[in-house]
Amino acid sequence: MMSSRYRRFLLLALAALAVVPAMMAAAGGPVIVEVPGRTNEYGTLASDGDFVVLTWAASLAGSGTDIYAAVSRDAAVSFSAPVRVNSTAGEAQVNGEQPPRVAIAPRGRTSRDIVIAWTAKGASGTRLLTARLRQATARLYERAALSSVGRVHAELLRQARLGAGLAITPAPVLADLALIAATTRETASRAVNALERRGIIRRDGDALVVVAPHRLEEMIL
Numbered sequence: 001m002m003s004s005r006y007r008r009f010l011l012l013a014l015a016a017l018a019v020v021p022a023m024m025a026a027a028g029g030p031v032i033v034e035v036p037g038r039t040n041e042y043g044t045l046a047s048d049g050d051f052v053v054l055t056w057a058a059s060l061a062g063s064g065t066d067i068y069a070a071v072s073r074d075a076a077v078s079f080s081a082p083v084r085v086n087s088t089a090g091e092a093q094v095n096g097e098q099p100p101r102v103a104i105a106p107r108g109r110t111s112r113d114i115v116i117a118w119t120a121k122g123a124s125g126t127r128l129l130t131a132r133l134r135q136a137t138a139r140l141y142e143r144a145a146l147s148s149v150g151r152v153h154a155e156l157l158r159q160a161r162l163g164a165g166l167a168i169t170p171a172p173v174l175a176d177l178a179l180i181a182a183t184t185r186e187t188a189s190r191a192v193n194a195l196e197r198r199g200i201i202r203r204d205g206d207a208l209v210v211v212a213p214h215r216l217e218e219m220i221l
Contacts, residue, residue, distance in 0.1 A: 042099035064090020
């Protein structure tokens with residue numbers, strides 16, 4: 001007898017082969033993976049145990065086609081928010097015979113890279129492009145596994161580690177922080193204010209300094 005987990009994954013795979021948004025009947029209702037306001041199609045899947053990556057093309061009239069990816073860590077029961085893969089907006093040129101392709105490449109014992117390939121328009125014809133998502137993979141993981149506040153904490157720590165003395169200069173704009181963390185401005189504001197009250201971060205002129213990075217790391221949940 002086919003297990004419910006395998007049946008759920010098979011349904012999603014069949015949907016992705018035909019068209020995105022992919023829908024399947026799960027215990028909590030249908031799962032829809034799409035970029036709202038765009039034509040979503042040409043989806044392909046890769047999996048490594050319960051870790052599943054879906055990639056597809058999302059088109060908008062007058063703006064071209066972009067390649068997106070979403071990650072599941074629970075065998076396709078739920079997916080992260082879509083993340084655009086191609087760096088040049090609207091450059092993708094894919095179809096049913098040449099859809100974007102995805103593979104999962106293990107890196108060490110616990111890490112994975114996501115490798116996505118697609119075709120794009122070029123001056124001398126069609127080009128084959130690839131993206132190996134290492135830095136972006138971390139954000140894909142976060143969107144799949146962390147709470148909205150946890151994603152804000154993770155982004156603050158990431159930005160602080162790029163600066164001297166764990167300082168983010170200038171201090172992040174809340175709207176931009178919320179966009180990166182895939183949450184609302186209000187959630188980002190509450191998270192930052194709570195960290196300030198607890199003495200984990202502090203403002204220093206136009207900079208935001210992480211005073212207790214280990215405590216902040218423990219709050220990435």
